Structures are given as structure tokens and as C-alpha cells.
Amino acid sequence: MTDAKTSPRAGFYPIIPAGGSGKRLWPLSRANYPKFMRALGAPGSSLLRATLTRLRPLAPEENTYVVTSGVLAPLISRELPELPAGNILVEPAPRESGPAIALAAAVIATIDPEAVMGSFAADHVVRHPERFCAAVETAIKGAEDGNLMTVGITPTRPETGYGYIRRGSAIGDTGMFRVEEFVEKPKYELAKEYVDSGEYLWNASFFVWRVQVFLEELQKREPEFHDNLQIIAAAWWSDEREEVLARVWPNLPKIAIEYLLMEPAARDGMVATVPGDFGWSDVGDYHALGEIQGGDENGNVIIEVDAAREADRYRSASDVRMSDSKNLVVVSDGSRLVTAIGVEDLVIVDTSDVLLVCDRSRAQDVKKMVDELEKAGAAEYI
CATH class of the missing domain: 3.90.550.10 (Spore Coat Polysaccharide Biosynthesis Protein SpsA; Chain A)
Known part of the structure; x- marks a missing residue:
């Protein structure tokens, strides 16, 4: 309208x-x-x-x-x-x-x-x-x-x-x-x-x-x-x-x-x-993504990616379990259970071929990892 x-x-x-x-x-x-x-x-x-x-x-x-x-x-x-x-x-x-x-x-x-x-x-x-x-x-x-x-x-x-x-x-x-x-x-x-x-x-x-x-x-x-x-x-x-x-x-x-x-x-x-x-x-990194979504009472954000349909959903995903953890941004494609115990301020991204774990304050450094993979010729992961 x-x-x-x-x-x-x-x-x-x-x-x-x-x-x-x-x-x-x-x-x-x-x-x-x-x-x-x-x-x-x-x-x-x-x-x-x-x-x-x-x-x-x-x-x-x-x-x-x-x-x-x-x-x-x-x-x-x-x-x-x-x-x-x-x-x-x-x-x-x-x-x-x-x-x-x-x-x-x-x-x-x-x-x-x-x-x-x-x-x-x-x-x-x-x-x-x-x-x-x-x-x-x-x-x-x-x-x-x-x-x-x-x-x-x-x-x-x-x-x-x-x-x-x-x-x-x-x-x-x-x-x-x-x-x-x-x-x-x-x-x-x-x-x-x-x-x-x-x-x-x-x-x-x-x-x-x-x-x-x-x-x-x-x-x-x-x-x-x-x-x-x-x-x-x-x-x-x-x-x-x-x-x-x-x-x-x-x-x-x-x-x-x-x-x-x-x-x-x-x-x-x-x-x-x-x-x-x-x-x-600009949703420039995972820290910014966490801020946009807001998180639960512990500041945790769960993003479930349906890889088969290439559609994204935001909800309390059944394949992610957290205990005594705060300010996490967790992305899961649902292919396996992701758990986190006693950790804070992390980004965890679990897809069918890549697992990424990084400090949330270092979210912008993910680009450096991709650059390293490009230099190494690992195009299948990029």
C-alpha cells in the first residue's frame, strides 16, 4: 500500500x-x-x-x-x-x-x-x-x-x-x-x-x-x-x-x-x-544481526536456516539448547543439535559444511577468515 x-x-x-x-x-x-x-x-x-x-x-x-x-x-x-x-x-x-x-x-x-x-x-x-x-x-x-x-x-x-x-x-x-x-x-x-x-x-x-x-x-x-x-x-x-x-x-x-x-x-x-x-x-556482521533481532531475556538470538527451502525463521529452535549462556548469536541449519553451556558473547554458526565459532566482539574479523580461504583456494566453502 x-x-x-x-x-x-x-x-x-x-x-x-x-x-x-x-x-x-x-x-x-x-x-x-x-x-x-x-x-x-x-x-x-x-x-x-x-x-x-x-x-x-x-x-x-x-x-x-x-x-x-x-x-x-x-x-x-x-x-x-x-x-x-x-x-x-x-x-x-x-x-x-x-x-x-x-x-x-x-x-x-x-x-x-x-x-x-x-x-x-x-x-x-x-x-x-x-x-x-x-x-x-x-x-x-x-x-x-x-x-x-x-x-x-x-x-x-x-x-x-x-x-x-x-x-x-x-x-x-x-x-x-x-x-x-x-x-x-x-x-x-x-x-x-x-x-x-x-x-x-x-x-x-x-x-x-x-x-x-x-x-x-x-x-x-x-x-x-x-x-x-x-x-x-x-x-x-x-x-x-x-x-x-x-x-x-x-x-x-x-x-x-x-x-x-x-x-x-x-x-x-x-x-x-x-x-x-x-x-x-547495514546488518554488517553477526554482532549487528544480534542487535537487530534483540534476543531473549539472556540476550541470546537463535536463527534457524531451512537450507532445503532457502528460507529463514526466527524462533526458539528445537535443535539449539543453551544453559547458563548469555549474549550468543546462534545460526543453525537444523542438521544436528547445537548446545552451549556456560559461555557468553559468542557467535556460533553451524551449517552442513562449515562450523564457525568466534567472539562476538570479533565479528568483523569473519571477513578475514573468508579472505584466507580465498587465498587457500577453498572456493567450495565460499
Whole structure:
């Protein structure tokens, strides 16, 4: 149902980058069944479907695009059968967020040169979608005025796992602020200074802009990248698409959209932000997952994964038993009994082929284990 205060906009085109494997949630998240396919926000709805659902009040479904890999495209088609087949844009190979988002901008420009486009990650949780829509509506207005917009998250604590946006002066009484700079993930003391100052927002990588403004800025700052992108866009709706992609795509750099465009544009006063407070989480690791679910009276969270049906349920699973244990995050596929006695602050993930046990405070280090497995050539576990 569309929110009464928000109506779909014919000229707004949301895109959903859906290519990451979510290494910090391994082995629950795998290369062939990644994090965004899991119901990590609420039972019965994958993160990807939840993303599409909260975008519906902002744009008609035929305007929504997903950018992904060839391996994941069939999975996404099955998960979102209402999305037109042509709205799944397939990258020949992952090259980070810069090329993925730029590809969508160039393709959308061939359909509607006056379009306003927004980019929203496939694997985030938003608890208050109506507040999210209100923030995006404000960002759309800023984009229509020629700004490259981002929706930042009002921080609730010092967080070392997120990048930050330093906001500058207010733009009138619009609810928007000029962006001074994007900041890398800080150490704890610096993150505390950021939050205490009130000048910083978390960078959730939510972006909104007019496609023509985006492409003009790209042409000015990265002319070779822009020209290669235009070659791809010109062939996108023809029989030559695959040949052109195979030839041109490898020439594009592997680069995040912040480095490609947003950071240099911010230095030139082209970027503005809308602070958002809508119950956001990137579900970045098992500790964050535990916080989202809340836990029982002892702070324990049990997640039962039905591997056969690739569906997730949150309940007191019969195959997990705990005694005198606190603040555990336990994920089980039900193939065997999992027990825990007298332990605290652990992550335990038990799947058919992998058992992961780690201190909950080291949850972000799961990515390091996946990197080690990749180096060792253990692709069957990734």
C-alpha cells in the first residue's frame, strides 16, 4: 500500500546494487546465495524483497532496476518475479559500486534523459520505511535542483565499522546540508569525536541525482570512464550488447562510487545530504544481526536456516539448547543439535559444511577468515 503522503513518481528511477557476498556474515552468506537473499530483518522477507517493498511508494515497479552478476541474476528473477526481466542489469564481472551504479545511470539515461535516479543497497534493514521515504523525497528535490545527493544516517553511537559524512552549512530551510567531505572508517576515539560534534552522519551509500548531472560530472572528472560507459549504453538495447560489454567492461576501473565521483564532487560543493533517522542497519556482521533481532531475556538470538527451502525463521529452535549462556548469536541449519553451556558473547554458526565459532566482539574479523580461504583456494566453502 502506498503511503498517503507519498505517491510514486514517474520520473524517479531507483536502482538496487545487489552484487556483494556479505563476507562478514559467512557462512550464512555465500557467493551463490548472498546476504541480501536472507530474511535478516524480518521473518518471511529477504533483505532484497524488503528493499523493493520500501521503494514502491516512491516509484512504479517498472522504474526499478537491480544491478547484479550473471550468476545471481536468475536467483534475483525468482525472488522478484514482478520486476520486468529487462530491469535486471547484469555486469560481466564485479567492479565495485562505481561501475555498477554508473552503468545503471547510463542505461536509464537512454530511457529517460530527464530522470532522477536513486541508488539503495539490497542488503540493509530499515525499521521505519515511511521516514525513509520522506528523507528520499527531500533528496529528490535536492537532485532536481542539480545537487548530487546522499541520505546520511544520524549516528546513535561511535561506530568504527562505517564511513562518515561531514556535513556543512544548511541549505536554507530545506532540511538539506552541504557535504564538506566523506571520511573513512575511523578509530573509536575519532568516531566518538565525530558523534559528539553533531557534524557527522553515517555513510549508508544511499545516493540520489539527475542522471544527466551525474554523467556530466563523470565526463568532466573521468572522461575515459565516461566514454567507455557511453559505448556500452549505446549498445545496451541492441544485439551487440554482450560483445560490447565483453570488450569494454574490463577497461573500467574497480572503484567505489565515493572515490569515483562523490568525494571530488563534494570538494567542489556539488554534494548535499539529507540526515535520516529511520532505524537503519547495514546488518554488517553477526554482532549487528544480534542487535537487530534483540534476543531473549539472556540476550541470546537463535536463527534457524531451512537450507532445503532457502528460507529463514526466527524462533526458539528445537535443535539449539543453551544453559547458563548469555549474549550468543546462534545460526543453525537444523542438521544436528547445537548446545552451549556456560559461555557468553559468542557467535556460533553451524551449517552442513562449515562450523564457525568466534567472539562476538570479533565479528568483523569473519571477513578475514573468508579472505584466507580465498587465498587457500577453498572456493567450495565460499
